[in-house]
Amino acid sequence: MKTRARLxxxxxxxxxxxxxxxxxxxxxxxxxASSSDGKIHVLVYGDASNKVEKQIVDTFNKxxxxxxxxxxxxxxxxxxxxxxxxxTPQAPDIFFNWGGGSIQPFVKAGLLMPLDSFIKKDPKxxxxxxxxxxxxxxxxxxxxxxxxxGTQPVLLFHNKKVLDAAGVxxxxxxxxxxGAVKKLKANGVTPIxxxxxxxxPTLMWFEYLYxxxxxxxxxxxxxxxxxxxxxxxxxxxxxxxxxxxxxxxxFGKNYDSVKYTNGASPALLASGKAGFELMGSWYYAQxxxxxxxxxxxxxxxxxFPTIPEGKGDxxxxxxxxxxxxxxxxxxxxxxxxxxxxxxxxxxxxVKAQLAIGNLPTTTNTPKFLDSxxxxxxxxxxxxxxxxxxxxxxxxxxxxxxAAGTPIQQAVQQFFNGQIDADGFIEAxxxxxxx
Numbered sequence: 001m002k003t004r005a006r007l008x009x010x011x012x013x014x015x016x017x018x019x020x021x022x023x024x025x026x027x028x029x030x031x032x033a034s035s036s037d038g039k040i041h042v043l044v045y046g047d048a049s050n051k052v053e054k055q056i057v058d059t060f061n062k063x064x065x066x067x068x069x070x071x072x073x074x075x076x077x078x079x080x081x082x083x084x085x086x087x088t089p090q091a092p093d094i095f096f097n098w099g100g101g102s103i104q105p106f107v108k109a110g111l112l113m114p115l116d117s118f119i120k121k122d123p124k125x126x127x128x129x130x131x132x133x134x135x136x137x138x139x140x141x142x143x144x145x146x147x148x149x150g151t152q153p154v155l156l157f158h159n160k161k162v163l164d165a166a167g168v169x170x171x172x173x174x175x176x177x178x179g180a181v182k183k184l185k186a187n188g189v190t191p192i193x194x195x196x197x198x199x200x201p202t203l204m205w206f207e208y209l210y211x212x213x214x215x216x217x218x219x220x221x222x223x224x225x226x227x228x229x230x231x232x233x234x235x236x237x238x239x240x241x242x243x244x245x246x247x248x249x250x251f252g253k254n255y256d257s258v259k260y261t262n263g264a265s266p267a268l269l270a271s272g273k274a275g276f277e278l279m280g281s282w283y284y285a286q287x288x289x290x291x292x293x294x295x296x297x298x299x300x301x302x303x304f305p306t307i308p309e310g311k312g313d314x315x316x317x318x319x320x321x322x323x324x325x326x327x328x329x330x331x332x333x334x335x336x337x338x339x340x341x342x343x344x345x346x347x348x349x350v351k352a353q354l355a356i357g358n359l360p361t362t363t364n365t366p367k368f369l370d371s372x373x374x375x376x377x378x379x380x381x382x383x384x385x386x387x388x389x390x391x392x393x394x395x396x397x398x399x400x401x402a403a404g405t406p407i408q409q410a411v412q413q414f415f416n417g418q419i420d421a422d423g424f425i426e427a428x429x430x431x432x433x434x
Contacts, residue, residue, distance in 0.1 A: 039067045040333050040340065042325075043082070043092035046072030049149055052352040056343050066336035079401055086111055086328075093331040094340065099136035099145050099324045100398040106326070107139045108434065113327040115143045118338045128345035132391040133361040136321040145324030146341045150358030151385050152280040154204050154319040156305070157287075160298045162189055162275045170302040174212075174241070177305045181250045184275045190252040193274035195260030199408035200396060202415055204278050205245070207318040207395055208304045209238045215311040216390040223398055227429040234311070239414070239421040241307075246415055256416060263290055270294040278304070280319050281381050284374070285357045301377070303384065317384060318392040322361050354378065361385060403431045 044053050050072055057070045071092060073081050079102060085091050086106060097103050106112050119126045126134060129147050137145025158170055166187040171177040184191040195201040210219055214234035222229040229235065258264045266283065268274040270291035287295040306314040325344065327337055343349055345362045353360045354372040359381050372378040385391060396404040410427035413419045
């Protein structure tokens with residue numbers, strides 16, 4: 001997927017090569033196991049952010065006796081490839097992940113190092129990051145990850161010119177959104193662009209509506225194994241409101257043949273054929289790349305509408321809280337690893353991430369926001385995340401990897417009318433939790 005946190009569907013280094021080969025071809029090139037070459041290996045997803053990761057590794061190596069090596073795995077199957085080596089001699093010392101369900105299987109298998117001792121020696125490994133973000137890498141009360149890269153809350157983007165032409169303002173409530181849908185339809189444009197062909201963009205509507213109506217506790221209970229949570233009145237209300245939006249023609253009729261990953265849904269907004277699109281904060285950078293004139297003049301953004309009778313806090317956000325570094329329990333260099341992780345809250349790290357458009361979630365980030373690519377946008381995001389009572393990790397990231405496809409299928413089928421509310425509830429109740 002063409003995003004910073006959702007594994008861009010890029011194909012590199014032969015794509016289907018075994019991981020050991022991909023590490024040799026795409027990474028440090030020596031093909032040695034991290035446990036035998038006297039170095040710490042840092043495994044990351046290969047993309048534009050590697051520029052910063054290489055810089056941080058170089059900084060670390062200037063003062064450390066134990067050197068760090070950056071290994072990369074480009075491609076949409078990072079998680080799958082990671083799983084093939086996580087318990088082999090080729091396993092890294094430190095690896096990139098999304099927290100939540102992406103590391104849960106490794107925790108249960110006893111492969112990850114609890115970071116309690118690191119944090120006890122250096123409380124800044126916890127206190128230097130926003131609390132709502134750190135929680136995403138806590139499993140059964142134990143921390144297993146340190147934030148790296150940047151946060152990506154989901155925002156409601158809009159085309160200012162299209163909204164003005166239809167006499168519409170960015171909606172602050174659900175009723176205002178429904179009213180905007182009617183006005184935009186009457187003006188001959190698709191109210192809301194949606195890359196339904198990718199399925200995961202559709203999921204964002206479920207995540208926000210469930211939070212706004214039920215608060216974060218419903219999903220938390222379901223994620224912890226309470227299958228009855230999906231049968232609750234709040235769950236059914238959220239589904240009915242989703243159906244109301246679809247039936248109102250908010251997404252048009254062809255959304256399932258449109259994709260975000262090939263730039264089609266963003267193009268609808270940029271070209272004036274749609275009024276809104278709900279997407280992660282990386283959307284701003286994509287529009288700047290694909291439709292620079294539109295992004296500079298007519299791209300607007302706001303928070304998800306409130307639901308006055310809902311139990312959720314209007315300040316809650318959903319999305320990808322951050323990416324994380326986790327540590328393999330069998331690393332032979334825990335002291336060096338601990339020193340490396342300290343760089344994740346350094347001024348150098350923050351400034352380097354901001355320079356490439358990422359938004360770190362460190363407590364020292366605000367003093368550098370004026371140096372970001374777009375200070376106003378960066379400040380809007382940071383304040384949103386800093387003030388959020390709850391930052392709900394995307395459902396398909398919060399659940400274990402095996403649940404990702406079933407979640408997306410259920411979402412797509414409910415949107416399409418292939419299954420009703422009961423069918424969606426049954427599908428969610430059948431999700432694996434481990």
